[in-house]
Amino acid sequence: MARKIFKDWEVPASGATWFPATGPTSGPIACPSMSIEVRDAPERHRYEAVVDGKVAGFAVYRDDGGVRVFTHTEVFPAFEGRGVGSALARGALDDVRASGRTLVARCPFIRGYIERQPEYADLVDADLDARLTRG
Numbered sequence: 001m002a003r004k005i006f007k008d009w010e011v012p013a014s015g016a017t018w019f020p021a022t023g024p025t026s027g028p029i030a031c032p033s034m035s036i037e038v039r040d041a042p043e044r045h046r047y048e049a050v051v052d053g054k055v056a057g058f059a060v061y062r063d064d065g066g067v068r069v070f071t072h073t074e075v076f077p078a079f080e081g082r083g084v085g086s087a088l089a090r091g092a093l094d095d096v097r098a099s100g101r102t103l104v105a106r107c108p109f110i111r112g113y114i115e116r117q118p119e120y121a122d123l124v125d126a127d128l129d130a131r132l133t134r135g
Contacts, residue, residue: 038091049088073109089113104129
């Protein structure tokens with residue numbers, strides 16, 4: 001049976017098995033072995049993705065009342081293509097939901113993530129987004 005080898009940035013369809021791009025070495029694994037912790041660093045106005053105790057990326061925000069406005073997301077080169085950006089976006093958006101806030105995605109990465117993951121679309125404050133877009 002042929003196996004689909006997913007690139008690091010590809011997400012397998014539901015029920016599919018993920019293999020590293022080099023192929024399985026000790027059998028199939030459900031996800032990459034890297035553990036990514038996402039934490040809010042409010043003193044820096046950003047969420048941070050932490051891998052093995054090191055900041056691997058961040059999503060900068062500012063608060064406008066009860067709305068969290070995401071302005072920039074960055075993943076450091078050593079961690080690109082490993083799902084850090086997606087984990088960071090998911091963790092940040094889950095935190096926005098848990099806090100009862102809404103959001104505006106001025107950052108293209110966060111905006112694109114929401115477009116690909118429509119379960120987060122209800123968090124977007126469309127009125128404020130439109131006002132900010134008009135300037």
